[in-house]
Amino acid sequence: MNAKTVVLGRDVRASSEALANCVAQGLIDQGCQVLDLGLSGTEEVYFATTHFGADGGICVTASHNPIDYNGMKMVRADSAPLEAASGLAHIKDLAEANTFEKSVTLYNIRDVAEEARAAYVERICQFVDISALKPLTILVNAGQGTAGPTFDAIAERLAELGAPLVFERLFHEPDGTFPQGIPTPLLPENRPATANAVRASCADFGVAWDGDFDRCFFFEHTGAFIDGEYVVGLLAEAFLAKDPSATIIHDPRIIWNTQDLVAKAGGRAVQTRTGHAFIKKAMRDENAVYGGEMSAHHYFRDFVYCGSGMIPWLLAAELVSRNGPLAELVAHRKAAFPSSGEINFTLDDTKAAIARVRAGFEPEAISIDEMDGLGVNMGEWRFNLRSSNTEPVVRLNAEARGDAELVEQGVERVKQALLG
Template identity: 50%
Template sequence: MTKLTCFKAYDIRGKLGTELNEEIAYNIGRAYGQIYQPKTVVVGCDVRLSSEDLKQATIKGLNDAGVNVLDLGLTGTEEVYFGAFHLDVQGGIEVTASHNPMDYNGMKLVRENSRPISADTGLKEIQALAESGDFTAVAAKGTTEKYNILPEFIQHLMGYIDPQKIRPLKLVMNAGNGAAGHVVDALEAKFKELNIPVELIKIHNDPDGTFPNGIPNPILIENRDSTRDAVLAHQADMGIAWDGDFDRCFLFDEKGQFIEGYYIVGLLAQAFLLKQKGEKVVHDPRLVWNTLDILEQYQGIAVQSKSGHAFIKDVMRENNAVYGGEMSAHHYFRDFAYCDSGMIPWLLAIAVVSETQQSLSSLVEDMIAKFPCSGEINFKVQDTKTTIDKIFNHYADQKPAIDQTDGVSLDFGAWRLNVRASNTEPLLRLNIESRADRNPRPMQDYVDELTALIEG
């Protein structure tokens, strides 16, 4: 039995050849099929050069376990999520490594109605069976047919906006040569058909697994220039950029400024509460004050959850929340089976910009001024627990309010911090925010203070 190291807390991710290859992919498909015994599942893959072969190996494993497969072809993760709740199927697998380096790949797995499969809900069982290879023979193998989900997906997306209310806008769309381009093209065609006055300026739109413009991951500062420059060059109203499997979307305002995902959570919460007061909104504990402020203003109910898609989705289901947002640019929607989407957020953003007659910068500038934040800062440390204890002890005499929903949050009244170990990488993640009305200290002071403490 070979121990598989590609199984993580929420998904499968590993280095090609050693941690993930076609044989391992076959075993994962076979194990998924044997454990859940679905009749049919949807399978798709991103643009990485290894993804198609890994997908075919996964499909063969599923077929050999007696499972029928609808092969969705080149897709983003959310198209698999959509297929898994929209079609008469019992699960889905997307082959993707999202924003990991070139020599990685992975998988995201869901059950019926796109319920996530994570370490707590079945991923460990799949791992154990894939490792042992203790597969049972089936009476009949499954079949595979190709299925084009795009028309139904586009129809679903259009349900989030009222075409009559969209004002003339010019948008820069940066697919980063990932999987988003075909959806951008299809939405552009739909906008033209419905006479929606939105012009799309597409950059890096063609899918290309060699990633000639770098791995699509706009959370990295060095990856934002092309979107910003295009917004300024075309005098666009907004810029939108995605990661490789487009389940995260990043917004730039009309000045080309990157908007932290934290403030987009507030903006999207506002979009839902403008339609329906009293709805519940789920947020993660890393940065919270702006979200709580918006929910108070627009009569929403805040529910806090541990970060990570499996936790957020569970808490949303339990509370029937209309929307859930993480500052990492993952946005989750009740009408999308509580799954995350990178397409719905920008559609809601153009709806808010249209309905309020405001620019994106003016919609978020008050939030940014009231609740400045550091953005997420990552540190490579020897031992995350020791470092968290060190921070905890350093501030103990200031008697902050303590919350341990996820890592440690310390609230000092005028400012707060959250520090947590990454679920996916050997990193310590730090977030800091402050209340501008109570706090004369610049954010950089806190960043410097904590950097010295963590690295010292």
């Protein structure tokens, strides 16, 4: 990448500070200036990379992975992603060759944490119309990950701007030992703490983040978890209310709810493959204002085309202020387009299993979509099957038009075909 200036941040894991120090030394040895953010979220690194005009950015984090994992998330100049087939593969080759020589030009580390966070917070707060906000109580669960200090900076700025929001904080202080367990709200067993706290605090809604807070998850005022595909639809609707002709990017797993909302608002929905590199590329190619994945990744054109776990809850606060409780907004969409949620099957031969499903359904299918896994449209219901990249698992998502029972029947049919 021929980088001369690189932004560096790290999450709260016990190993992250030492690894970040090693990353910094390696960059300095290669003649780079390091702009250090210290403890920060992945999205803060992405934002700062563009804000400072750096040649790249690295966040030392393992996100939601087990406690003894760690790694790095990297972006190029302009916060653009590295392609797996080229950029990351090339980095792997360079690392394995290990033919590095120290540069004659050495730079020191520059601490930019305060400047970077102030600029980041200002940008985040610009995504919401403060005057539209009504008095709301919001329960936030940082899971003792990295989110706490960043959230506090945003909350402080919102208060200065006159936002009438009250926050109840749960597991807020960063703690790399994760006494409550790794913050992964996508797993059902990790949701009760947030759900109970939402009910106990009589909050209007709840928010929980993963470890590096690039994903956020929503809970209704009842404590009920809101599935990610309906959040994508809500956020698409929020943008289209301000720009009805906007383009929205979505992944191919559960699509009908989003496509229906976008069409009714006069916008344009574009489907692309699952994964941040594909979503970000499609957003840049299509000048899309927003891109969403049902896995709780949300991307924003006006946030350097990157994902954020802080912008979504602000947009949700504005939606609730304008349109009423999330529970009511979501109930209507669930009734119109019920879905199964992601169901995982561990199989010996995933390719053969998916081939069996295709053979069984293709004769009566209206259309087959192979953009990402196998998408099968059966008319009043459809499903998507994808193989995991890292384990012998097939992931099934199914949806229907206004008929929850049809979803259940469809899941059972696909299951029988998968298991042979």
